[in-house]
Amino acid sequence: MRESVSVFAVAFSFLSVAMPLSAHHGSAAFDTNKTFTMKGIVTEWDWSNPHCLLQFDVKNEGGQVVHWIAETQNPAKMVNAGWRKASFKPGDEITVTLVPARNGQPFGQINLVVLPNGETLDAKTESAAKAYAGSSGGSKSENYPKQ
Secondary structure, eight states, X not given: OHHHHHXXXXXXXXXXXXXXXXXXXXXXXXXXXXXXXXXXXXXXXXXXXXXXXXXXXXXXXXSOEEEEEEEOOOHHHHHXXXXXXXXXXXXXXXXXXXXXXXXXXXXXXXXXXXXXXXXXXXXXXXXGTTTTTTOOOSOOOSSSOOO
């Protein structure tokens, strides 16, 4: 009897931790029916768990600078697609294609980044495919997304 209570307690503990983790990795916060492509200047590249974050500045149509933050998967998954801790440095001019946040904030999930040397980094690795499913199409702009 005591063993079955212990097994139940361990199973319950595992499930109570695992369920919030799977909920966290959904794409409900993103408008997967749109993609934006914009040119910007890297301000910071955070190579860390649970998601790598690329921060960059983009000039909008009014000439104002808007600070964007875009995420990828964790470093372990991104390394297999050619991404590195040194992929970006502040001041790099990049072109980013991303799936925007539903709430209109300057935040998104990266699909693709073109580096200053023309190299392309694709965030749609096999392990990330589910997170980016349905993200093709939508509006695109050379410099800033039209909303």
